[in-house]
Amino acid sequence: MRLLVCVIMALTLWPAGRAMADTHRVFISSNGWHTGIVVAIADIPDERIPEAADFAGAAYLEFGWGDADFYPTPDPGIGMTLRATFPGPAVVHVAPLDAPPGEAFIDVEEVALLLDADQFRRLVDYLHESFERDRKHRVWPSARGLYSFSMFYPATGRFHLFNTCNTWTARGLAAAGLDVRVAGVQRAEDLMLQLRGIGTE
Secondary structure (H helix, E strand, C coil): CHHHHHHHHHHHHHHHHHHHHCEEEEEEEECCCCEEEEEEHHHCCCCCCHHHHHHCCCCEEEEEEEECCCCCCCCCCHHHHHHCCCCEEEEEEEEEECCCHHHHCCCCEEEEEEEEHHHHHHHHHHHHHCECCCCCCCCCCCEECCCCCCEEEEEEEEEECCECHHHHHHHHHHHCCCCCCCCCCCCHHHHHHHHCCCCEC
16 A cells, blocks of 8 residues: 555656756856857757767856857957958857856856756757758867867858847747847847846746
8 A cells, every 4th residue: 555655646746857857947148248058068968069078077068159250369459340240150159167157257147047848959959050060960179269168169150240149149049939039139238138037046
């Protein structure tokens, strides 16, 4: 009888436990001008984003997107800045983090979003497809990243004044099925204003 009660309790609680396992917390980071998408590396399916192997031991990966010349340059001049307003090739910036972005960086705002399994899969697909793979399974870094521990990779898409890093972030969240407006998003604040109302604590 006791065994039967235990089995019934397990069957009753199993769906709720499974539902919890099928949710994923992701973070959107903003330094005031640039936004990124941060996911737990352990949550990424094995067949997606093989570049994650370049950052073994990291707890999270932060993904950013931007102009292939302007983004990697520490001190771009006015000429490069002006050129970045016109359509040009892009790069993905990947930075490994040991903690969520609000803890890993000073003066970075984060918004935590809780995604269900399907939303998270669609977001990861979007990130995976942001790498310019050219029929290759894995892309190798094209340059050192903004930090000593990060990397740039060739990316899909064309960066320009009306398709910025923040547009890219908004498009990823919309692709995941979140109620995020992409049109009109250029600045980081254009996106963060939307997300503060739907983020979790």
